[in-house]
Every structure is written in C-alpha cells, then in structure tokens.
Amino acid sequence: MKHPVVAIADDDLSFANYLKTFLASRGYDSRIYGHGEELLAAARHGDVPDVVLLDVMMPGMDGLATLKNLKAAHPILQVIMLSGRENAPTIVEAINLGAVNYVIKPDDPQGLGEIALEAAIKQAIENTKLASEVTELRRQVSDDQTAAFFFWEKSETMRNIATMIERVADSDVTVLLRGESGVGKELVARAIHDRSVRRAKPFVKVNCAALPDDLLESELFGHEKGAFTGAATTRVGKFEYADSGTLMLDEIGEMKAGLQGKLLHVLQDNEFTKLGSNKRVTVDVRIIAATNRDLEGMMRRSEFREDLYYRLRVIEIVVPPLRERKDEILRLAEFFIGKYSTKYNRAHPGLSPALREALQGYNWPGNIRELENVMKRFAILQDEPALVAELRTGSSRQTQEAAPASAAAPVEQAAEPAAIAANGNGHKPSPPAIPQSLADAARQAVLQAERDLIIPTLRKVQWNRRKAAPLLGISYKTLLNKIKEYGIVQD
Numbered sequence: 001m002k003h004p005v006v007a008i009a010d011d012d013l014s015f016a017n018y019l020k021t022f023l024a025s026r027g028y029d030s031r032i033y034g035h036g037e038e039l040l041a042a043a044r045h046g047d048v049p050d051v052v053l054l055d056v057m058m059p060g061m062d063g064l065a066t067l068k069n070l071k072a073a074h075p076i077l078q079v080i081m082l083s084g085r086e087n088a089p090t091i092v093e094a095i096n097l098g099a100v101n102y103v104i105k106p107d108d109p110q111g112l113g114e115i116a117l118e119a120a121i122k123q124a125i126e127n128t129k130l131a132s133e134v135t136e137l138r139r140q141v142s143d144d145q146t147a148a149f150f151f152w153e154k155s156e157t158m159r160n161i162a163t164m165i166e167r168v169a170d171s172d173v174t175v176l177l178r179g180e181s182g183v184g185k186e187l188v189a190r191a192i193h194d195r196s197v198r199r200a201k202p203f204v205k206v207n208c209a210a211l212p213d214d215l216l217e218s219e220l221f222g223h224e225k226g227a228f229t230g231a232a233t234t235r236v237g238k239f240e241y242a243d244s245g246t247l248m249l250d251e252i253g254e255m256k257a258g259l260q261g262k263l264l265h266v267l268q269d270n271e272f273t274k275l276g277s278n279k280r281v282t283v284d285v286r287i288i289a290a291t292n293r294d295l296e297g298m299m300r301r302s303e304f305r306e307d308l309y310y311r312l313r314v315i316e317i318v319v320p321p322l323r324e325r326k327d328e329i330l331r332l333a334e335f336f337i338g339k340y341s342t343k344y345n346r347a348h349p350g351l352s353p354a355l356r357e358a359l360q361g362y363n364w365p366g367n368i369r370e371l372e373n374v375m376k377r378f379a380i381l382q383d384e385p386a387l388v389a390e391l392r393t394g395s396s397r398q399t400q401e402a403a404p405a406s407a408a409a410p411v412e413q414a415a416e417p418a419a420i421a422a423n424g425n426g427h428k429p430s431p432p433a434i435p436q437s438l439a440d441a442a443r444q445a446v447l448q449a450e451r452d453l454i455i456p457t458l459r460k461v462q463w464n465r466r467k468a469a470p471l472l473g474i475s476y477k478t479l480l481n482k483i484k485e486y487g488i489v490q491d
Contacts, residue, residue: 036066227276253293
C-alpha cells in the first residue's frame with residue numbers, strides 16, 4: 001500500500017531531518033528540499049507530494065512566495081506553513097494564499113508539538129483524498145447528475161438506490177420517486193435516463209406545481225392555434241418533445257383529478273390529443289414521477305386517482321434525506337466548494353476540523369440543495385468562522401426543537417382545546433419556536449396570521465384553491481406554496 005508523501009521545505013537541515021524521522025514513525029514517506037526553488041522544480045517535473053510542510057523564513061524565495069507559486073500550479077495541494085514565531089499578519093497572508101494550517105516551531109525541535117503537527121497532517125491527508133476523488137470524478141463525468149451517482153456508490157445509505165437505478169434503467173417501467181424536497185430526486189431520475197437505452201434522446205422535466213391546470217395541460221400535451229384565448233400559434237407539448245426519451249413529472253401530487261385522467265390514458269395507450277384538436281398523437285415516452293406528498297392519504301381523500309397511483313408506482317424508490325446520509329456530506333461539500341471556487345475564480349478553501357464537525361452536526365432540513373447553496377456562499381465569501389457559527393447555531397436550535405417536552409407540558413396540553421377554539425380554524429396550532437430576535441418574532445406572527453386566514457377562506461369555498469386565491473389577494477401558485485409551507489390539509 002502506497003504511503004502518503006510529505007514534502008519538507010526547510011533550510012534548517014537538522015530540523016528537516018527530525019521531521020523526516022517523525023513522519024517515518026507515523027507511516028509517511030518524506031522528501032527534504034532545502035529551499036523553495038528546489039521544491040517548485042521537483043513539482044514541475046511531476047514530483048508532487050500529498051502534503052507540504054513549508055518553512056516561512058528561507059533564503060532566496062521565502063515560504064509565502066513559494067506557497068503562492070505552488071498553489072498557482074497545483075490548487076488542491078495541501079500546504080502547512082511552519083514558523084519559528086507567531087506573526088498574525090503572516091498567518092493571515094498564508095491562509096489567504098491557500099495554506100491549510102500554520103504550525104509554530106518550538107525552540108527545541110525535540111519538544112515539537114507532535115500532537116498538533118500530526119493532527120494537521122492527518123487533516124491535510126484527508127483533504128487530499130477528498131480532493132483527489134473530486135478530481136477523478138471531474139475527469140470521468142461532465143455533470144452534477146453523474147457526480148451524484150459517483151458519491152452514492154460510496155455511500156452506505158445510497159448504495160442500494162444506486163443498485164436499483166442500475167437494475168431498472170434498461171427497462172421502460174414507470175418509476176415513482178419519493179422523498180423530501182431537495183434530496184436529489186431529479187438526480188435519480190437523470191441517472192436512470194443516462195443509464196437507459198434512451199440516453200441519447202431527450203430528458204424533459206415538468207414541474208406540475210408551477211402551473212395552473214389549464215396551462216399545465218397545454219404544457220404537457222400542447223395545443224392548436226386558436227384552442228383558447230391567447231393561443232396564437234400551435235404549440236408542441238412536453239410529451240412530444242420527450243418522444244423516445246424520458247419525461248419526469250415532478251410534484252405529481254399537485255396535478256388535479258381531470259388532468260390525472262388524461263395522464264392515465266397516455267400511460268395506457270401511448271397517445272393523446274392536443275387542446276383544440278381531434279387528431280391523436282402517438283408517443284413513446286418513459287415516465288418518471290416524483291413527489292414529497294402523502295399520495296396514500298390523498299387517495300383516501302379522493303385527491304389522487306388510485307388507478308394512476310398504481311400505474312406510476314411500478315417501481316418505487318424512496319430517497320432518504322441528507323441527515324440520514326452523513327457519509328455523503330463531506331464529499332458533497334468538497335465537490336461543491338471545488339465547483340464554485342472554479343466558477344467564481346476563488347482560492348480553494350479546505351475543510352478544517354471545525355468546519356467538518358459543523359457540517360456533519362447540522363441536520364440539513366433543505367437537504368442537498370441547502371448544502372450546495374451554503375458551499376457556494378462559502379466559496380465566494382470564504383468566511384469560515386461565520387459559517388461554522390451559523391451551522392452550530394442551527395444545530396443547537398434543531399436539538400432544542402427535538403428535545404422532549406418539559407414538566408410544564410401537561411399544563412400546556414390542558415390549555416390546548418381553548419387555544420384551538422380561539423384559533424377558529426379547527427387545526428391544532430404548531431407550538432411556536434422561541435424567537436431569536438424581534439425580526440423572528442414578527443415573522444412568526446405574520447406566518448401564523450396568514451395561516452389563520454387561509455384555512456377559513458379555503459373552507460368558505462369548499463377547498464377550491466383557485467377560488468380562494470383571489471379572495472386572499474394572492475396568486476394561485478403563491479397559495480399552493482403557502483399551503484405546502486404551513487402543512488395545511490383539508491379536513
């Protein structure tokens with residue numbers, strides 16, 4: 001097994017030899033370079049180590065200049081700076097130039113803080129492994145979808161899903177993807193398409209929650225010129241666009257009953273008619289549907305057709321939330337950092353122990369989508385202390401919200417019926433989180449007031465959301481989003 005290679009760049013030969021002995025005792029191979037130019041020359045000829053221990057003060061090209069040249073040629077190379085004294089401006093400059101750590105040399109080499117140095121090297125080696133995985137991944141793939149599949153194969157939780165994708169990809173059966181928002185259902189759908197015989201044909205996605213029923217029907221099936229007011233031209237629908245390929249119907253639970261019937265007909269007969277036409281259009285499309293809704297509950301309330309449910313659910317894949325896939329978090333974080341550091345021309349920041357701990361301690365309610373956005377912001381701003389504090393604050397709040405009820409809970413429960421009656425909407429109000437600021441308190445008050453208005457309005461129009469939207473003075477789409485956000489269900 002190949003040992004990690006650590007390069008030592010230091011003009012103090014006795015200290016360098018001490019480090020070489022120390023590293024050998026820890027299972028590392030090492031090479032000694034007396035000055036920065038020698039190290040850079042070796043790197044130019046392909047002798048690139050896993051980690052560099054770089055002295056700040058050297059004759060000729062000093063440590064900071066060497067660091068700058070090393071990172072320009074090898075952005076993911078892990079460099080730990082060594083210095084005989086602590087100098088705050090030098091530390092800041094070294095970190096800004098891309099060093100992953102800064103270790104102070106003691107006066108007596110034999111008294112070197114071996115624990116701190118070993119921890120820094122281990123962290124750098126781990127960063128190198130992660131960066132190497134991402135580099136190899138980028139060599140093999142061209143998009144985030146295949147990148148995600150690469151990570152799934154290394155994830156104990158997602159390995160079964162990766163296996164299922166491989167097993168169902170070459171068939172034409174419909175697949176129902178289920179899971180929270182942001183867990184990567186679209187990535188699963190694309191992975192299925194990319195591994196199928198249809199991969200050279202279109203992959204088309206339609207968000208069923210983004211459009212009202214009449215526009216969604218036109219979006220799916222197209223329309224003839226003059227089919228309705230504003231239909232100035234003939235339109236080809238997504239089913240025709242996806243012919244011989246794959247059509248992903250995202251948020252399928254938002255589709256209304258009338259359109260569900262037409263979709264069922266297409267699944268059964270592979271044909272449909274455009275709006276304003278009697279001519280049948282035949283298509284060959286594989287359907288992958290996705291939802292975060294409780295379709296079984298919707299069937300019991302006659303909101304979702306049972307025959308369509310079973311037609312879609314030939315194969316069901318449940319994508320777990322990121323909080324149940326802890327082994328993916330650091331690899332995904334490193335991938336997104338690399339992606340956005342390159343995109344926005346920023347230095348590639350490493351994952352320090354504090355940041356790694358904070359990333360894995362946070363529950364990620366927004367799942368992969370939230371992690372990607374957080375890493376994008378970190379790649380741009382590179383403010384690690386602020387990010388660590390934000391994640392730790394979020395973790396603390398999540399822990400408090402998940403904590404069991406205190407001894408005062410029976411008193412609160414006893415008062416609950418009166419609270420429901422005063423609310424007047426027949427729904428048990430969710431216990432409010434303790435506001436962290438006046439802005440949080442105001443926001444909670446607004447959310448509760450909106451919920452208290454939406455539910456009676458929906459009851460007034462027999463839960464017809466299209467009628468309720470103008471009464472509330474908001475768009476239909478906004479109403480759908482608020483119903484989902486507040487967890488409002490028809491009683």
